[in-house]
Amino acid sequence: MLSDGLQIYRNGILIGDVDVPRHLKVMGYIAPYYYSYVVSDDEEERLYLYRFEL
Numbered sequence: 001m002l003s004d005g006l007q008i009y010r011n012g013i014l015i016g017d018v019d020v021p022r023h024l025k026v027m028g029y030i031a032p033y034y035y036s037y038v039v040s041d042d043e044e045e046r047l048y049l050y051r052f053e054l
Contacts (some may be wrong), residue, residue: 005018035051036048
């Protein structure tokens with residue numbers, strides 16, 4: 001899978017710059033995790049949902 005970058009800011013200050021799967025978009029937060037929208041991989045016929053915490 002190809003990757004993109006995700007920059008994370010807190011109070012206007014950059015606190016993280018990480019590689020994430022291409023087309024990942026953060027959907028929301030349910031403590032303590034952030035969740036992504038579903039990402040599809042058409043070649044492998046799979047769906048992915050990512051979660052992460054800061």
